[in-house]
Structure formats: C-alpha cells, structure tokens
Amino acid sequence: MGIAEKIISGDIRSVARLIRDIDDNVLGAREVLKDLYPSTGKAYVVGITGAPGVGKSTLVDQMVTHLRGAGKTVGVLAVDPTSPFSGGAILGDRVRMQRHSMDEGVFIRSMATRGYFGGITQSTRSAIDVLDAMGKDCIIVETVGVGQDEIDIVQSAHTTIIVLVPGMGDDVQALKAGILEIGDIFVINKADREGADRTVNDIRLMIEMDEKRYKDGWKPPILTAQAVFDKGVKEILDEIDKHRKHLQSSAQIQPLRKYEKARNDLSEMIKDKIIHDVLDEIIQSGEFEKSLQLIVKGEIDPYTACDTIVSKKLKPGTK
Amino acid sequence: MNQKRKIRVLVAKPGLDGHDRGARIIARAYRDAGFEVVYSGLHQTPEEVVRAAIQEDVDMIGLSSLAGAHMYLFPRVIELLQENGADNIVVCGGGIFPEDDIFKLKKAGIKELFTPGTPLDEVVKWVEENVNPRGS
Numbered sequence: 001m002g003i004a005e006k007i008i009s010g011d012i013r014s015v016a017r018l019i020r021d022i023d024d025n026v027l028g029a030r031e032v033l034k035d036l037y038p039s040t041g042k043a044y045v046v047g048i049t050g051a052p053g054v055g056k057s058t059l060v061d062q063m064v065t066h067l068r069g070a071g072k073t074v075g076v077l078a079v080d081p082t083s084p085f086s087g088g089a090i091l092g093d094r095v096r097m098q099r100h101s102m103d104e105g106v107f108i109r110s111m112a113t114r115g116y117f118g119g120i121t122q123s124t125r126s127a128i129d130v131l132d133a134m135g136k137d138c139i140i141v142e143t144v145g146v147g148q149d150e151i152d153i154v155q156s157a158h159t160t161i162i163v164l165v166p167g168m169g170d171d172v173q174a175l176k177a178g179i180l181e182i183g184d185i186f187v188i189n190k191a192d193r194e195g196a197d198r199t200v201n202d203i204r205l206m207i208e209m210d211e212k213r214y215k216d217g218w219k220p221p222i223l224t225a226q227a228v229f230d231k232g233v234k235e236i237l238d239e240i241d242k243h244r245k246h247l248q249s250s251a252q253i254q255p256l257r258k259y260e261k262a263r264n265d266l267s268e269m270i271k272d273k274i275i276h277d278v279l280d281e282i283i284q285s286g287e288f289e290k291s292l293q294l295i296v297k298g299e300i301d302p303y304t305a306c307d308t309i310v311s312k313k314l315k316p317g318t319k
Numbered sequence: 320m321n322q323k324r325k326i327r328v329l330v331a332k333p334g335l336d337g338h339d340r341g342a343r344i345i346a347r348a349y350r351d352a353g354f355e356v357v358y359s360g361l362h363q364t365p366e367e368v369v370r371a372a373i374q375e376d377v378d379m380i381g382l383s384s385l386a387g388a389h390m391y392l393f394p395r396v397i398e399l400l401q402e403n404g405a406d407n408i409v410v411c412g413g414g415i416f417p418e419d420d421i422f423k424l425k426k427a428g429i430k431e432l433f434t435p436g437t438p439l440d441e442v443v444k445w446v447e448e449n450v451n452p453r454g455s
Contacts, residue, residue, distance in 0.1 A: 012374060013403070013404065016373055016374050016375065016376040017376050017453070019376065020327070020376040020453065023325075024324045024325065034326065077399075083350060083351070085352040085353045086350060086352065086353045087325070087349075088349065088350035088351060088352060088353045088354050088355060088356065089350060089355045090346055090350050090356050090358055091355060091356065091357045091375075092358045092360075093360065094357060094358070094359045094360065094371060095359060095360035098359065098360055098362075098363070098367070098382075101359075101363075101366075101367045101371055102366060102367060102370065102372050107374060107375055108371075109374060109375060110357050110375060112325075112355050114325075165390065169387065176377055189369075249423060310447070
C-alpha cells in the first residue's frame with residue numbers, strides 16, 4: 001500500500017510522518033499531497049484564534065468532547081510559537097487535551113510556527129488536507145496566540161471563532177482593524193470575570209457599525225462562555241452548525257468562497273515555492289555575498305543591489 | 320530546497336508523579352537547543368505517552384520520574400513502542416534511579432538515564448549525538 005492509501009485508510013503513523021515531512025519541506029511530501037487531494041474537501045474546518053491565554057486550548061478540548069459525543073471524528077492542529085533565537089519551540093497545547101489522547105477518533109498534532117507570521121504555520125494548509133483525507137469529520141485549527149494582524153486562518157477555515165476575555169478594554173479598540181474583522185463567531189471566554197458585559201457590548205457595537213461585513217446574511221453572534229467549566233460550549237457548537245448551514249444554503253457564497261480559497265491557496269503555494277527555490281539559489285550564489293560586501297562598504301545601496309540581482313534572476317539574458 | 324530537519328522531542332511524565340519542575344527545565348533547555356518540544360503534562364499512562372509520541376512523530380521521548388515507579392513505567396513505554404512499530408523512537412529518562420535499576424532499564428531499552436546533578440549542556444549534547452531527526 002502506498003503512503004496516500006495508508007493515510008486514506010486512517011493509518012495514524014503515516015499521517016503523523018507525512019505532516020512532519022510537510023513541516024520539514026521534504027520533496028516527496030508534495031507528491032503524496034497530490035495523491036491525497038482528490039480525497040479532500042469533506043471535513044468541516046473550524047479555526048479558533050485569539051490572544052495568548054484567553055482559553056483557546058481549553059475551548060478546543062471541550063469542543064472535542066462535544067463533537068465526539070455527537071459521533072464525529074475530530075482532528076486538531078494546535079500551533080505554538082517558535083523561538084526566534086534558538087529555532088526551538090515548546091508545544092504545550094496537548095496539556096489541555098490530554099483526556100482525548102486514548103480516543104481513536106481524535107488526532108491531535110502540535111505544530112511550531114517556524115518563523116511564519118500568519119498565526120498558523122506554512123504547513124497548516126497542507127496538514128488540514130492530510131487530516132481531511134484521513135477521514136476526520138471536523139478539523140479544529142488552534143492558532144498561535146495572536147495580536148492584531150495574524151489572520152491567515154480565515155483562508156483555511158469554514159468558520160472562524162475569535163476568543164476574547166473581559167478586561168481588554170482599550171485593546172479591543174486597537175484590535176478593530178485586523179483580527180476582529182475575520183470572526184464568524186465571537187466568544188467572550190472567562191465570562192465570570194468582571195467586565196464581560198462591557199466586552200460583549202464593545203464587540204456588538206463594532207459589528208453593528210460594520211454593516212458591509214454581513215451583507216451575505218451572516219451577522220456574527222457574540223457568545224459568552226466559561227470553557228473550563230464547559231459552560232457555553234454547546235452553544236458555540238450550535239452556532240458553528242448554523243454558520244455551516246448558512247454557507248451551504250446560499251448558492252452564491254459557496255462558489256465564491258471556493259474560488260477565494262483556491263485563489264489564495266494557489267498564490268500562497270506559488271509564493272512559497274518561488275521563495276524556496278529562487279531565494280535559495282540567489283543566496284547561495286556568489287553574487288549575493290558580493291553585493292553584501294559592497295553594501296557594507298557603502299559602495300552600493302541595497303535597492304540597486306536588489307534590483308540587479310532580481311532582474312538577472314527573473315529575466316536571464318538581460319542585465 | 321531541503322531544509323535541515325528539526326529534532327522533535329516529547330517530554331512526558333508518566334505515572335502519578337506530580338513533580339514536573341525538572342521536566343519543564345529540561346523542556347526549556349531542549350527548546351533553547353533548537354528542538355521542537357512537545358510537552359504533554361502530568362499523570363500520563365505509558366499508553367498515552369506512546370500515542371502522543373506517534374501522533375506527534377517525535378524522534379525521542381524523554382521520560383521524567385521522581386516517584387519510584389520507573390521500573391514498570393519505562394519498560395512499558397518501550398514495549399508499547401515496539402508493539403506499534405515505532406521503536407525507532409529513542410527513549411531516555413531523567414529522575415532518581417538506584418544504580419541497579421539503571422542497569423536493568425538500559426537492558427530494557429532505555430537508551431540513557433540522567434540523574435540529579437547532570438548539567439543541562441550534557442543532557443542536550445546527548446540528544447544531539449544520539450538522536451537523528453528522521454531520515455537524516
């Protein structure tokens with residue numbers, strides 16, 4: 001049996017190893033992904049994002065329990081940051097999800113950002129495809145704890161959930177232009193804390209002011225929860241279900257989203273490939289080092305050096 | 320375009336032992352050495368440890384034990400790795416072990432055991448010398 005068939009039949013070890021290969025940029029992984037692609041597109045993908053410590057992992061853990069109770073199989077991709085200094089990472093999201101580790105219907109994988117800035121990893125898109133192909137009904141992607149602008153998850157998820165906690169006050173204002181625009185559902189977690197009502201109101205005001213956002217008929221609901229006590233979690237899943245039905249019901253939304261996703265996936269893939277292939281080659285060429293020396297000596301400016309190198313690379317034969 | 324593979328490690332505390340300060344310090348040292356460290360928390364059964372290791376596709380499992388149950392827990396992890404065809408994963412241990420036990424545990428397949436007082440550099444260096452990220 002080939003690797004792709006093993007994965008489609010649900011072989012955990014093959015799945016785990018392929019995700020590693022994707023992460024490590026092993027060439028063969030791409031071929032397997034090509035074989036898997038026809039088996040993808042069945043899973044429902046939910047993205048969970050929010051600042052560090054708002055309770056994303058705890059919420060995911062509870063959601064997994066509910067989904068399992070409903071007979072759904074679940075894949076979890078949990079992203080934690082890579083150290084910019086050592087390149088190492090501590091991936092601690094499993095700690096909150098321990099109780100699912102013996103459940104055959106749950107596959108949990110921790111991933112490190114490895115310098116990628118979108119809140120997920122460069123490999124997340126492909127890892128979702130792998131879990132999808134292995135037959136998981138629902139895939140939950142927990143982003144790294146994000147600030148304002150890490151919104152890549154929205155391109156991969158059908159439903160994106162923004163988790164907030166009370167007491168962020170002015171931060172909420174600051175969040176306005178980035179992450180808050182991508183939420184399909186807002187969850188105010190740790191809602192027993194002081195200021196929960198105010199946070200709900202802040203978000204509500206923001207949504208009300210942003211009418212064009214829900215011209216397709218979906219106005220993001222705001223829910224309160226205490227994930228650690230399993231309070232409000234069922235309601236979140238109900239809203240996810242409603243959102244899913246909303247996406248499916250509209251004849252216009254689906255093809256549009258499919259097109260947008262394909263467009264984004266393809267352009268990202270081309271970008272990755274070009275960066276890997278071309279940049280590697282340029283950096284390894286003597287020209288790169290030579291230009292560096294000239295810049296350091298002040299004999300050339302980096303803009304000119306860049307234009308020269310790139311135009312040579314992209315249009316061979318011209319100067 | 321092949322970048323260097325990263326070493327992935329699972330740091331786990333099997334059994335009813337609640338002292339994870341050592342495990343956390345080791346995890347941190349591994350992180351600073353550039354490894355990706357999955358930390359799975361306290362009170363794990365050997366079964367849970369092995370499942371996590373397989374799902375995370377790690378190259379090594381570091382088991383921490385300070386409560387004296389290592390003679391059951393550690394060999395059981397080795398056994399389960401073998402049963403699951405994952406015995407390429409290197410297992411080492413850290414904690415308090417009598418001399419005799421160290422000998423027996425090594426025989427059972429634990430590749431190295433670190434006792435209190437071992438410098439962190441040594442623990443990290445051992446991994447670099449004894450664990451190959453898969454396929455390299």
